[in-house]
Amino acid sequence: MPAIDTALVVVDVQNDFCTGGALAVPGGEEVVAEINKLIEAHDHVILTQDWHPAGHTSFASSHEGKDPFSTVELAYGIQTLWPDHCVQGTTGADFHAELQWTKAQAIIRKGYRPHIDSYSAFFENDRTTPTGLGGYLNERGITKILLAGLATDFCVGFSALDARDLGLDVTVQVNACRAIDLEGSLDAMHKAWSKAGVSVIS
Ligand code: VGL
Numbered sequence: 001m002p003a004i005d006t007a008l009v010v011v012d013v014q015n016d017f018c019t020g021g022a023l024a025v026p027g028g029e030e031v032v033a034e035i036n037k038l039i040e041a042h043d044h045v046i047l048t049q050d051w052h053p054a055g056h057t058s059f060a061s062s063h064e065g066k067d068p069f070s071t072v073e074l075a076y077g078i079q080t081l082w083p084d085h086c087v088q089g090t091t092g093a094d095f096h097a098e099l100q101w102t103k104a105q106a107i108i109r110k111g112y113r114p115h116i117d118s119y120s121a122f123f124e125n126d127r128t129t130p131t132g133l134g135g136y137l138n139e140r141g142i143t144k145i146l147l148a149g150l151a152t153d154f155c156v157g158f159s160a161l162d163a164r165d166l167g168l169d170v171t172v173q174v175n176a177c178r179a180i181d182l183e184g185s186l187d188a189m190h191k192a193w194s195k196a197g198v199s200v201i202s
């Protein structure tokens, strides 16, 4: 495993994406044991944390008459609407209790702007607002990342594509990811990864 010069980026392993959470990803908590092993094996560990203010624009509850998992047209384009989740400071936004996160060197919070969602760890859903992670890695001379976490076809997936756009060497550890799989989104993401040159390992 290329642990020395590779940063492990652990995406959104938070209570709301695990069984019993507000936006539960099937089997979400199953990634924790595998990710803990990856954390042990890597010298550079970065976490992302979905971190929405109450009333966030990605919540169906913020759009009258709209149901979760439908879509809406926002200023920056089509946005999928979600149940209220990962609200700043709530238990649902906390990392899973068994995730061994203390070694993490940085935690990138995303989705905190009230009117923009952010799936990717690098750019928000308007595709132009950076989170700062690209600059952080660049300044530290890190050019390779390994991604794991939730959800494969949204936050992990778009993080991988954006990282390739930034010229990084990107691998996704798919056995340490779980998917939402909304209308073929998992299949579409695998196709997009292969086009973009994202490596996949399990
Ligand atoms: C995510 C939907 C909404 C994710 C976050 O972590 O994949 N998905 N917010």
Ligand code: ZN
Binding pocket: 050, 051, 052, 058, 082, 085, 086, 111
């Ligand atoms: Zn979210």
